[in-house]
Amino acid sequence: GAGVSQTPSNKVTEKGKYVELRCDPISGHTALYWYRQSLGQGPEFLIYFQGTGAADDSGLPNDRFFAVRxxxxxxTLKIxxxxxxxSAVYLCASSRSGGSGANVLTFGAGSRLTVL
Amino acid sequence: AQTVTQSQPEMSVQEAETVTLSCTYDTSESDYYLFWYKQPPSRQMILVIRQEAYKQQNATENRFSVNFQKAAKSFSLKISDSQLGDAAMYFCAYKSRADKLIFGTGTRLQVFP
Known part of the structure; x- marks a missing residue:
């Protein structure tokens, strides 16, 4: 697609429930990143995929968080x-692999998760 | 570990004036990239400007320019002729060649008419 698409835009759930957040990267981008942004904070890295494999999952806070590609x-980011x-905004980004373009991440508009 | 520090939580500027946002970073690497991203209330993170560490010349994109001081590990953003549409959160970010993007805590820029 033309940009990075994230669904749902907003998700409200109850404590204890299971949630899936989806990211559709720019066509041809092999690198995909997930970030979490709490209110008033900068985005915090969660996980990075190169192709199908997780190249770096050091940011996942605990074993309740899992992502696949x-x-x-x-x-899909699964909680x-x-x-x-x-509760936070979950941002997805993608980039090309190789060359200077590999270092420019294009972000989606995020999925706002609210846990009641 | 690499860190990015933005010491100005909020800044304000009058329309048509110039404002500078500060950013410092810490790294032991010599090959890396620095970015400024803008995040309006729509949440979409938009790339403003990018600097490659091996280039001594400061990057410029229209009204946006940077002052990159590699030895001091400083990377400030200058916005000239500020416009109302420049109002947003601005994030400084660091990335080594094959690693993740690391963000600062952000600076909220207000633009007054």
Whole structure:
């Protein structure tokens, strides 16, 4: 697609529920990133995919968070047993691999998660 | 570990005037990239300007320019002829060649008519 698409735009859920957030990167971008942005803060890195594999998942806060990218395009961030502290905007970004363009991330508009 | 520091939580400027946003970073690497991103209330993170560390010349994009001081690890953003549409959160960010993008805490810029 022309840009990075994230769905849903907003998600309200109850504490303890399971949530999936989806990211559709720019066509041809092999690198995909997930970030979490709490209110009034800068984005915090969660996980980075190069193709289908997670190249760096050091930012995932605990084992309730998991992300997949099975075909090297669309990615899903999965949060189990949600807690109120998980409330944030979840941003996805993608970039090309190789060359100077590899270092320019294009972001989606984010998914705002609210856990009641 | 690399860190990015933005010491100005909020800044304000009058329309048509110039404002400078500060950013410092810490790294032991020599090959890296620095960015300024703008985030309006729509949440979309928009790339404003990019600087490659090996280039001594400061990057410029229309009304936006940077002052890159590699030895001091400083990367400030200058916005000239400020416009109402420049009002947003501005994030400074660092990225080494094959690593993740690391953001600062942001500066909220207000533009007054």
């Amino acid at each position: 099975p075909e090297g395009s669309v990615s 189990q047993r949600t807690e109120r502290g998980d």
